[in-house]
Amino acid sequence: MTTPFTLDREQREWCAELRALAARRLRPLAREGDPGRVNRPLVAALGELGLLARVLPEGGVASAMDLCLLRESLAQECTEAETALALQGLGAHPVLRSGSKEQRERWLPGVVAGRTVTAFALSEPEAGSDAAALRLRADPAPGGGWRLTGEKYWISNAPEADLYTVFARTGPEPGATGITAFLVPGDRPGLTGTPLDMLSPHPIGALAFDAVPVGPEDVIGEVGGGFKVAMRTLDLFRPSVGAFAVGMARAALAAALAHAGERRAFGGPLKDLQAVSHQLAEMATRTEAAALLVLAAAAAHDAGEPGIARRSAMAKLFATETAQYVVDAATQIHGARALRRGHLLEHLYREVRAPRIYEGATEVQRTIIAKELYR
Ligand code: COS
Numbered sequence: 001m002t003t004p005f006t007l008d009r010e011q012r013e014w015c016a017e018l019r020a021l022a023a024r025r026l027r028p029l030a031r032e033g034d035p036g037r038v039n040r041p042l043v044a045a046l047g048e049l050g051l052l053a054r055v056l057p058e059g060g061v062a063s064a065m066d067l068c069l070l071r072e073s074l075a076q077e078c079t080e081a082e083t084a085l086a087l088q089g090l091g092a093h094p095v096l097r098s099g100s101k102e103q104r105e106r107w108l109p110g111v112v113a114g115r116t117v118t119a120f121a122l123s124e125p126e127a128g129s130d131a132a133a134l135r136l137r138a139d140p141a142p143g144g145g146w147r148l149t150g151e152k153y154w155i156s157n158a159p160e161a162d163l164y165t166v167f168a169r170t171g172p173e174p175g176a177t178g179i180t181a182f183l184v185p186g187d188r189p190g191l192t193g194t195p196l197d198m199l200s201p202h203p204i205g206a207l208a209f210d211a212v213p214v215g216p217e218d219v220i221g222e223v224g225g226g227f228k229v230a231m232r233t234l235d236l237f238r239p240s241v242g243a244f245a246v247g248m249a250r251a252a253l254a255a256a257l258a259h260a261g262e263r264r265a266f267g268g269p270l271k272d273l274q275a276v277s278h279q280l281a282e283m284a285t286r287t288e289a290a291a292l293l294v295l296a297a298a299a300a301h302d303a304g305e306p307g308i309a310r311r312s313a314m315a316k317l318f319a320t321e322t323a324q325y326v327v328d329a330a331t332q333i334h335g336a337r338a339l340r341r342g343h344l345l346e347h348l349y350r351e352v353r354a355p356r357i358y359e360g361a362t363e364v365q366r367t368i369i370a371k372e373l374y375r
Contacts, residue, residue: 005292007069015073021049022077030080036195036203038117038160043084047114055089056096056112060104062089064236064301068243068294075247076254079351082244083202086237087156090359091118093233094165094181098221103183107163119161121152121184121207122230128154129364131167132176132227136209138168145215146170148182148190151208156358158205159193162186166209167226176227181220188212200354201347231309234359238312239297241355242319246294248348249287249323252330255344256280259334276333283326290319310372317365320355327352 007015026045033039046052051074054066067089074082092111095103110116127133136150148168152158164184171178184191190212195205221229260270260280270276297315301308327348331338338345356362 005295007295011069015069018051018070018073019077022074022081025049026074026081027078030078033080035201036197038157038203039080039084040117042081043088043117044114046081046085046088047112051085052088052112052114055085056092056108060096062093062096062236064239064298065295067236067240068298071240072243072247072250072291072294075244076251079244079248079347080201082247083156086240086244087120087202088114088118090120090233090237091157091161091163091165093236094120094220094229095183097232098181098225098229099183100217102217103220107183111163116162117157117160118163118165119155119157120233121155121158121164121166123154124151125153129361131230132179134167134169134179136166136168138170138180138182138214141213145213145218146182147211147213148184148209149211151206153206154196154198154204154358155193155207156202156204158203158207159186159195160203160205164207165220167230170223170226178224179226179230180223181226181229182214182218183220184212184214184218188214198354199350201351235308235312236301238316238359238365239294239301241359242290242294242297242315245319245323245352245355246287246291248352249283249290249319249326252323252327252345252348253280253283253287256283256330256333270333279329279333283329286322287326290315290322293318307372310369313360313365313368313372316355316360317362317369320352321362323352324356 029042029045033042051070054070071082071086074085088111095107111118122131124134126135136148138146138148141147166182166184167179168182169178170180190210193205193207195203198204257280260276263270294315297311300311331345331349334345337343340346
């Protein structure tokens with residue numbers, strides 16, 4: 001049985017299998033992709049290998065533990081595969097958890113097979129950390145339903161996704177009330193998008209909505225219940241962003257250990273210099289602490305324990321900040337070679353920055369934790 005402190009044998013074997021699959025099957029596909037574009041062969045392979053089915057299980061209840069083990073393991077060998085998997089999950093989880101039977105039957109098989117690429121469209125130019133300030137308007141249409149008008153910004157997988165989970169304002173109320181989640185296929189009339197050139201190897205774009213028609217059949221959950229749909233999705237995914245970060249930290253630590261064991265300077269291997277060995281010990285200790293916090297949050301989520309928002313926020317906050325530190329320290333131990341384009345650490349250095357911002361910046365996580373402490 002899983003405890004927050006250890007994995008059982010089956011889980012450890014699954015993680016080893018995932019790392020091997022990522023290195024053998026997924027990394028070659030990732031290398032063939034265009035930076036900043038959706039890598040469809042990679043997403044299809046995630047489907048064929050049954051990995052998306054673990055993220056979006058048929059029974060409808062996603063396991064935070066499975067998601068974290070998947071993300072941590074894939075991240076150690078192929079961050080592109082990790083992110084492609086996570087984005088499919090993030091975009092489709094609202095349908096899995098809160099969608100109607102018809103929506104689930106219509107869309108999830110394609111998502112799980114890796115044919116239908118999804119995206120989670122919450123952020124806007126004027127609503128990033130303050131998600132409840134979103135302004136995308138859902139105006140009532142004369143014959144029923146709504147017309148969506150406005151913008152979404154910094155949306156991963158946009159503008160190439162086939163299916164968007166879109167959060168819009170159906171009510172006049174400010175703040176979290178009056179927000180509704182909609183399923184919007186990428187080919188709906190009036191929906192256009194542009195890619196954004198970002199410090200991120202995965203695609204990110206902007207979406208423009210010009211009176212895009214949506215009907216009651218496109219509502220995910222209840223009219224006015226959209227903010228909770230978004231928050232519950234983020235409660236599930238935040239520990240797994242931490243798991244992604246732990247995977248990157250583990251990869252950086254392994255590279256630093258190997259390098260410090262082999263590279264000689266001042267008459268011996270780098271690891272014999274206390275300045276280096278103490279740094280390695282600190283990196284290993286903080287990575288272990290982050291991994292435990294992530295596992296504890298995932299186990300608590302799956303057990304339905306109280307305090308999930310707080311524990312998810314703590315795991316995401318601590319693990320992403322730790323990974324930034326570990327990748328930076330590993331870069332320092334490697335010296336100039338780590339900065340060469342194409343080096344593992346040069347790649348991780350670019351990858352590790354964004355998770356401290358997306359799905360709730362570090363400061364937002366602290367706000368959530370502090371609010372929960374006084375609840
Ligand atoms: N689960 C269920 N419901 C939740 C919830 C959660 N985790 N968090 C908040 N809610 C509910 C609250 O209970 C409240 O409902 P009632 O009005 O019925 O009581 C409602 O949502 C509003 O909550 P709150 O007042 O806390 O909302 P805020 O506007 O203060 O938002 C944060 C707070 C910071 C949590 C929110 O803006 C946030 O998560 N921001 C970051 C957004 C983000 O991650 N963006 C990245 C997009 S994906 S890359």
